[in-house]
Amino acid sequence: MIRTFILAVQTAPANNAGMNLWDMVVMGGWLMIPIFILSVIIIYIACERFWLIHKTGLTDVPFMEKIQETLKTGNTRAALEECEKEGSPLAHTIAKGIKISNEDPQEIRQAMEDTANYEVANLERGLPTLATCAGTAPMIGFLGTVVGMVQSFYDMSMAGNSIDIGLLSRGIYTAMITTVAGLIVGIIGQLAYNFLVARVDKIVFRMEHYSSELIEYLRPKK
Structure with a gap:
C-alpha cells in the first residue's frame, strides 16, 4: 500500500503535465x-x-497651512469654510475645535479627540x-x-x-x-x-499633532 501511495505521488504530475489553473481549482x-x-x-x-485612506492623507499639509494662515488673521468663518470644502477626517476634527474655540483648551482637546475617534472608526470600517x-x-x-x-x-x-x-x-x-x-x-x-x-495609525498620529497645533493657535495671546 505504501509503495502504491508513493507511485501515485510520483506519477500524478507526469500524467497531468498539461493541467491548467482551472483544472487545479476543480480538483480542489x-x-x-x-x-x-x-x-x-x-x-x-x-x-x-x-x-x-490614501486620499485622506494627500492634502493634510496644504490644508493645515491654509487653516493656520487664516486663523492668524482671526477669521474663523473662513477657516470653517475651508474645513467644509476639504471634507476630510482631519478637516472635521479641526472644524470641531474652531467651533468651540471660546471654550477651555482642555474641553476643546476632548471634543476634538471625540470627533477624531469617530472619524478614525469610519476609516477602519471593514x-x-x-x-x-x-x-x-x-x-x-x-x-x-x-x-x-x-x-x-x-x-x-x-x-x-x-x-x-x-x-x-x-x-x-x-x-x-x-x-x-x-x-x-x-x-x-x-x-x-x-x-x-x-x-490608519499614521493618520491618527498626524491628526493628534495638528489638533495640538490648532489649540496653540486658538489660545488667547497675552
Missing part, C-alpha cells in the same frame, strides 16, 4: 468556493480602504472583516487537507488490495490544492490588513 473540490469568496471580499475591502477573512482562508484550506486525506484513506479502504491510482490522487489533490489556495488568500489578506492598519 467544493472547498475552493468559500476560499474564492473570501478572496473576492479581501480584494474588494483592501482596494476600497486603500483608496479612501478592517475587522478583512482580518477575519485573512484568518479564515487558511483554516478552510487546512480543512480541505483533512477532507482530502480522509477521502484518500476511504478510497484505499474501499479498494482493498486493488488500489486505483486515480482514486488515491483525487484526495491528495483536494488536500494540497485547498491548502495552497487558503494560504495564498490568507497571506494576501494579512499583508493588506497590516498595511492598512499602519496607514
Whole structure:
C-alpha cells in the first residue's frame, strides 16, 4: 500500500503535465468556493480602504497651512469654510475645535479627540472583516487537507488490495490544492490588513499633532 501511495505521488504530475489553473481549482473540490469568496471580499475591502485612506492623507499639509494662515488673521468663518470644502477626517476634527474655540483648551482637546475617534472608526470600517477573512482562508484550506486525506484513506479502504491510482490522487489533490489556495488568500489578506492598519495609525498620529497645533493657535495671546 505504501509503495502504491508513493507511485501515485510520483506519477500524478507526469500524467497531468498539461493541467491548467482551472483544472487545479476543480480538483480542489467544493472547498475552493468559500476560499474564492473570501478572496473576492479581501480584494474588494483592501482596494476600497486603500483608496479612501490614501486620499485622506494627500492634502493634510496644504490644508493645515491654509487653516493656520487664516486663523492668524482671526477669521474663523473662513477657516470653517475651508474645513467644509476639504471634507476630510482631519478637516472635521479641526472644524470641531474652531467651533468651540471660546471654550477651555482642555474641553476643546476632548471634543476634538471625540470627533477624531469617530472619524478614525469610519476609516477602519471593514478592517475587522478583512482580518477575519485573512484568518479564515487558511483554516478552510487546512480543512480541505483533512477532507482530502480522509477521502484518500476511504478510497484505499474501499479498494482493498486493488488500489486505483486515480482514486488515491483525487484526495491528495483536494488536500494540497485547498491548502495552497487558503494560504495564498490568507497571506494576501494579512499583508493588506497590516498595511492598512499602519496607514490608519499614521493618520491618527498626524491628526493628534495638528489638533495640538490648532489649540496653540486658538489660545488667547497675552
